[in-house]
Amino acid sequence: MLRLERRPTPSRLWTAATPVLAVIATMIAGGLLFALLGKPPVEAIRTIFWDPLFGQYASYSRPQLLVKAGPLILIAIGLSLGFRAQVWNIGAEGQYIMGALFGAAVGLAAYPADSVLLLPAMAVAGACGGFLWAMIPAILKTRFNTNEILVSLMLVYVAQHMMSAASFGLLRNPEGMGFPGSRNFQQYPAAFNGELIPGTGMHWGVVAAFCAVIGAYVLLSRHILGFQIRVAGEAPRAARFAGVSPALLTSVCLGISGALAGLAGLFEVTGPAGQITTDFASGYGFTAIIVAFLGRLNPFGILLAGLLMALTYIGGELAQLMLNLPAAAIQAFQGMLLFFLLAFDVLANFRLRLAKGARA
């Protein structure tokens, strides 16, 4: 019989290996699912994982990977800092929306400005929007000991309503014939976050995501704050003895993740999305939670996980197009990825032992 034995410390080997195992298991289980739907499993898996990178039209889809992965990575980096310190910000989606709203409002208020400072000013406003939205659960937690999971999640729905109200009222395009939605930033050069080098998919949001990866790495490995975050998560009591203020740390973690999510929202609305609409939010803030855990809360892991997640989106679309797979099957496929990751996690924290007879 097999038996699980808790490891004194999580295995480093297995911590690194479980994401790879999870991906392989997802491919196998996903292939089975596709086969049951009557689609060729090998071709489907190849379409999802191979074609966007090396297929016939990869020159289009490769840059799109960056466009899709950019906001995921940027948000997930911020979340990972909090998650490490046991601060559970589940409302990045709301902070992402508020960042987009604040930043877009600055840009639209200045319309038709023509200043090189406009986009930076909007970026600052976007980060502030996300930061302030994240401060609500932070203050409620530190002052009144509310649960930040619930508060931050509930604030997502508030943010969605504010976005809806903004696209019908305050930020509505005055030339939009009464239809909801703001002006399109693609036709507003000073505020447009376009591709920095044509055909690469690189826009400022992707640059910010890469900077955040490096910044988080330096913070966690070299900076006292990174040390405090890690200690607070791994040994809260020891952290208190080391002089870490839990209230301050909670605020810092929520603040950073809120600001990064807000920044992601701003770069998305001024670039790929183009405008504030009732449907602007497409779940990046929630998907980023998966990305953070898939990347083991490690900055470079998150970078890879974000790209992998983007790959399943773009490859999933291709599979829908070419093999007529239903969208729900692709979503189930993405869900399997997180499921297997969590399931294999057991190997990092436990050792498999062959039980010998009577000991059970």
Place this chain on the structure above:
Amino acid sequence: MNRRTLLKGSAAALAAVGLARPALAQEPLKIGFIYVGPIGDLGWSFQHDQGRLAVEEEFGDRVETVYLESVPEGADAERAMTQMALQGCKLIFATSFGYMDPVINVAAKFPDVMFEHATGYKRADNVATYDARFYEGRAVMGTIAGRMTKSNKIGYIGSFPIPEVIQGINSTFIHARKVNPEVEISVVWAYTWFDPAKEADAAKALIEQGVDVILAHTDSTAPLAEAAKTEGVIGFGQASDMLDFAPSPRVSAIVDNWAPYYIDRVQKMLDGAWTSTATWGGIGEGEVQIGEITSAVPEEVKAEALALADAIAKKEYHPFTGPLNKQDGSAWLAEGETADDATLAGMNFFVEGISGDIPS
């Protein structure tokens, strides 16, 4: 297949591919459809997919259709349509208002690909728009509602305060009043196209106010399910037939039927005669259908409703015919005057007699 249709078919195919790089004459015309919801929503996206299936049935192996469902509006839609164009689609139907700017962007990159955008107002040489005159069907529903109500209170669940929805409310009210001068209408805004829980709440609130006829511009069956709980309350199917609730509470329905338009446009593509147009079809064109009026409605009311539908179909009667005043009492249409399409397309006011404001 006889020789004549064979000749006709290959000539058409030749004409179609003549727009792009030379290809084999037998190659079917590839058509892409992009849906905002899942095709199983039994409402908006479902009806568009029925149109796609009708195209397949009509043209057989002369066409090949692909679709993407649940595509969020914004950057994802742009990528999805680009992928379709790259995969060889020569005609793409974008079936949601929010795809407007992405359609224009992708169309600019692929001048050889023709685009059809539902309910939008931006066109280009290779972008046509189409919409349905749902208000014609609403006139028929309003007539039934005015005759059937006993409390003289009818309720309307609005999705978003956009022209299409406001046309529907006005048309319903005008025709209910015409047959029943005592009738009052209450409007509840749900701010969603599809959210069974919210729609049920809205219906419940209306019923508590004494409303006994419920109309909805949202796509789920929840308002009908709610109406079924109270004796004497009736409602109508929206977007699709919703026959599960017949003969009561569902006494009739307004059905979106995109098949005639889609077949016509595909035929034009095959003939090489496709041009950018703005189409706004109604009952006469078959785009709006009146679902079967059930036995819960007295024969004379049914006959009256069908006669009205017939007059609208034959263009003998326009649902917005003067004398009509705006809500504030100012004159809108003089005796015998009919509303022009431009005013209807931007309609942002209630007609006289409706209480309550349009949120802005």
